[in-house]
Amino acid sequence: MSNKMLEIKNLHAEINGKEILKGIDLTVNEGEVHAIMGPNGSGKSTLAAVITGKPGYEVTKGEILFYGKNILELPAEERALMGIFLSFQYPVEIPGVTMMNFLKAAVNAKRKYEGKEEMSAAEFLRFIREKQKLVEMDTNLTNRAVNEGFSGGEKKKNEIFQMAVLKPKLSILDETDSGLDIDALRVVANGVNKLRSPERSFIVITHYQRLLDYIVPDIVHILYKGKIVKTAGKELALELEEKGYGWIKEQF
Amino acid sequence: MAKKDDDILKKVTGSEYEFGFVSDINEEIFPPGLNEDIIRKISEKKNEPEWMLDFRLKAYRKWKSMGMPDWAHLRIPEINYQAISYFAAPKKPKYNSLDEVDPEILETFNKLGIPLEEQLVLAGVAVDAIVDSSSVKTTFKETLSNLGIIFCSISEAIQDHPDLVKKYLASVVPVGDNYFAALNSAVFSDGSFVYIPKGVRCPMELSSYFRINAANTGQFERTLIIADEGSFVSYLEGCTAPQRDETQLHAAVVEIIVHKDAEVKYSTVQNWYPGDKDGKGGIFNFVTKRGICEGENSKLTWAQVETGSAITWKYPSTILKGDNSISEFYSVAVTNNHQQADTGTKMIHIGKNTKSRIVSKGISAGYSENSYRGLVKVMKGAENARNYSQCDSLLMGDKCGAHTFPYMEVENKTGVVEHEATTSKVSEEQIFYCNQRGISTEDAVGLIVNGYAKEVIKQLPMEFAVEAQKLLQITLEGSVG
Numbered sequence A: 001m002s003n004k005m006l007e008i009k010n011l012h013a014e015i016n017g018k019e020i021l022k023g024i025d026l027t028v029n030e031g032e033v034h035a036i037m038g039p040n041g042s043g044k045s046t047l048a049a050v051i052t053g054k055p056g057y058e059v060t061k062g063e064i065l066f067y068g069k070n071i072l073e074l075p076a077e078e079r080a081l082m083g084i085f086l087s088f089q090y091p092v093e094i095p096g097v098t099m100m101n102f103l104k105a106a107v108n109a110k111r112k113y114e115g116k117e118e119m120s121a122a123e124f125l126r127f128i129r130e131k132q133k134l135v136e137m138d139t140n141l142t143n144r145a146v147n148e149g150f151s152g153g154e155k156k157k158n159e160i161f162q163m164a165v166l167k168p169k170l171s172i173l174d175e176t177d178s179g180l181d182i183d184a185l186r187v188v189a190n191g192v193n194k195l196r197s198p199e200r201s202f203i204v205i206t207h208y209q210r211l212l213d214y215i216v217p218d219i220v221h222i223l224y225k226g227k228i229v230k231t232a233g234k235e236l237a238l239e240l241e242e243k244g245y246g247w248i249k250e251q252f
Numbered sequence B: 001m002a003k004k005d006d007d008i009l010k011k012v013t014g015s016e017y018e019f020g021f022v023s024d025i026n027e028e029i030f031p032p033g034l035n036e037d038i039i040r041k042i043s044e045k046k047n048e049p050e051w052m053l054d055f056r057l058k059a060y061r062k063w064k065s066m067g068m069p070d071w072a073h074l075r076i077p078e079i080n081y082q083a084i085s086y087f088a089a090p091k092k093p094k095y096n097s098l099d100e101v102d103p104e105i106l107e108t109f110n111k112l113g114i115p116l117e118e119q120l121v122l123a124g125v126a127v128d129a130i131v132d133s134s135s136v137k138t139t140f141k142e143t144l145s146n147l148g149i150i151f152c153s154i155s156e157a158i159q160d161h162p163d164l165v166k167k168y169l170a171s172v173v174p175v176g177d178n179y180f181a182a183l184n185s186a187v188f189s190d191g192s193f194v195y196i197p198k199g200v201r202c203p204m205e206l207s208s209y210f211r212i213n214a215a216n217t218g219q220f221e222r223t224l225i226i227a228d229e230g231s232f233v234s235y236l237e238g239c240t241a242p243q244r245d246e247t248q249l250h251a252a253v254v255e256i257i258v259h260k261d262a263e264v265k266y267s268t269v270q271n272w273y274p275g276d277k278d279g280k281g282g283i284f285n286f287v288t289k290r291g292i293c294e295g296e297n298s299k300l301t302w303a304q305v306e307t308g309s310a311i312t313w314k315y316p317s318t319i320l321k322g323d324n325s326i327s328e329f330y331s332v333a334v335t336n337n338h339q340q341a342d343t344g345t346k347m348i349h350i351g352k353n354t355k356s357r358i359v360s361k362g363i364s365a366g367y368s369e370n371s372y373r374g375l376v377k378v379m380k381g382a383e384n385a386r387n388y389s390q391c392d393s394l395l396m397g398d399k400c401g402a403h404t405f406p407y408m409e410v411e412n413k414t415g416v417v418e419h420e421a422t423t424s425k426v427s428e429e430q431i432f433y434c435n436q437r438g439i440s441t442e443d444a445v446g447l448i449v450n451g452y453a454k455e456v457i458k459q460l461p462m463e464f465a466v467e468a469q470k471l472l473q474i475t476l477e478g479s480v481g
């Protein structure tokens, strides 16, 4: 009964002539939370980059459908506007651009895409304050530049904050939990859980079972050497925590 | 996917110079060439007094003895000064009301996004609209003249206020100051003249829009601004030019005199045609702008956004002569494609307790070359002089160049001169981060660039600031892949 949101079929992608993704099949239905785990360098961030349309990657085979529409030819901003969000493993600093102006540009781009009017200044301020509370972010957004001088944890929280502001249909969290203290981890998980709904889906890339205690996944995949080598329920994450990747590496 | 990026790049870089078009106005143009006869003819055409003709001839002789400056970080193609026509004027020179103005001229302004009527009526900006060399319309003159303010074309000032012109013309930029200043002094076509009397605050921004309009006609603007004791004026200069294949020479001279307790703010948005993507065509802009803080406690502020021209050679400078005088220089210079800019400022401290501040923001993209050249000079008698300079460069892509040439000459031990410089780069990662939040590449570049240039933009008068922000974005469209 659940609708297909994201369908990845036999995806092959390379960068600088080197094949990184070697035939990925993945279907995410509306309302589902998928976890993707896998050793360093297996291609998790690459998959996120290809889904979101980061330049520099060449898709050599396969397709990515979002609500049945092939998105591979669409520029990154259009995919974002369609509702695909990436919480970056390494959020980028943009000196000189205040968080407030950045958010305004993002929110207005989205509203324009949806055929809505721009928010008034007061409305926008109220809206942003509310979201800030949600992720317990007390940073002054009017005088801080995007991610500039943010601590590692603050950067990650800032990603979740932006997710809360933009309310995407599909959120890809690329190791949003790494480098977080326990409180921040809870905040991030809260941010996700508050957004969870039958229409929204998540792909949570992580190395640790710990995050999955808070954000309970429906399905867990293991990505290894550019392929999804195992898919199971949430118990797979526990198994990995216990056994490590040795047994996977032996098998493939 | 690589191919797709290419297409996107092409699409955004494909937005050719927006203001590039030619308007067809009935003009009288001199044959190309420069000699004493031509200068006599210019002077005659403008019905100038003898002293003005002498001034021009002296300048011409001086110019002939000089050579092009070659110290700037620029590759300047050979300029054939004999192939340039030195005079062009709309045939009907004067209008009493807007209705009399050639509708084509009005249309031209509209295309430029400068609705003259609106500018005049709504914004309360007096516009000294110069189409080519002659003044077509000077407005709001009455309001101003009630305050004793003189705001007219320099040609009119030569006729109506010869004493003021004689006293101040070439008093800040001597005829032989440099090659281009000498050329300008010999052949200047028209420009603006401003005089603010003692104790008067000019109630509106004085503004003049410039336009090069006739093919192969060099434009030689001459501007003279005098702020008498305790007065204040904010002056705006802005320009866009039509797209041309021929190389067009622009050599303006601006002189500003600021008396005791007076303040002048001079803002520029410069958007001359920069040439096409391959570096063909475009304006050569060799400008001499200089002001003198003549009296005590006087202040001169330069604020400029430079996005146009194929070649820019420009160093608005201040001579801080009066004790406690202050000068500030805020500049954003953008170069894209094959543009070259060598710009900066000079702050010459002569008086005691003089202060200067320099904020220069260079942005280079494409294959362009962008140089900052600045001189801070503290003379022997300048006790307690202070200067702070901040020179930042922002690079877009890796085929462009940014250079900083700061010179400091401090002859008084009590002087404090500080210089800071940074270089940063707009990365594809930053653009992708914006894209991933739904922000288009153009808007992302706009955000980043305007964030970077904020300190300068906020110095501009409101209506200029908005225009300048748009200009920065348009100029840099497609500069980040």
Ligand SMILES: Nc1ncnc2c1ncn2[C@@H]1O[C@H](COP(=O)(O)OP(=O)(O)OP(=O)(O)O)[C@@H](O)[C@H]1O
Pocket: A015, A016, A018, A020, A038, A039, A040, A041, A042, A043, A044, A045, A046, A047, A089
């Ligand atoms: N620009 C590039 N050129 C060549 N190889 C690259 C490039 N970018 C990434 N790779 C390689 O692609 C592989 C997959 O990298 P990716 O970042 O997707 O791994 P990951 O699964 O996210 O790892 P981690 O858990 O460490 O974040 C790695 O071997 C990496 O070195």
Ligand SMILES: [Mg+2]
Pocket: A044, A045, A046, A089, A174
């Ligand atoms: Mg990764």
